[in-house]
């Protein structure tokens with residue numbers, strides 16, 4: 001059913017079309033806990049993923065539970081806000097109960113020259129990415145890259161639809177340790193290579209929010 005818009009103010013500028021993104025600053029303690037998981041034996045998942053990167057390590061159950069505890073509330077809030085936006089007020093989250101269903105999670109360990117080609121995620125409605133570590137020299141590399149007209153080293157780029165007047169079709173993210181982004185799983189995205197020595201470490205999850 002088409003949603004019906006009712007103006008709420010004297011003047012409004014709004015973006016009713018297109019996907020919603022979410023952002024959250026992860027607690028430092030959670031970032032440390034995720035990083036310490038590198039000492040554990042985790043299954044290399046890279047055979048099933050598109051990334052041209054050194055390692056993609058699948059979360060075990062304790063890691064899924066840890067991520068759910070730290071990020072679950074924000075992921076559910078994304079679902080509620082995106083659902084409310086699409087319903088223009090005709091969605092009462094207070095009458096519902098929400099449950100997180102994490103289909104899987106994995107660490108991405110990316111080194112100089114590694115990259116992640118344009119792709120989408122399948123098997124769940126929502127995806128996310130969190131940044132855990134960056135190479136020591138990346139700031140100096142970025143300083144140089146940002147003198148270029150189109151900086152992108154080690155950045156994550158999303159693309160949606162076709163570029164048009166008064167519309168936005170792509171969105172670039174500069175990684176920062178502790179930053180966490182939420183996006184619909186069908187959003188095309190890619191990660192560009194960088195040159196600095198050292199590791200760029202992130203994690204991703206595919207999940208759905210179930211309503212009861």
Ligand SMILES: [Fe+2]
Nearest residue numbers: 119121189204
């Ligand atoms: Fe991805």
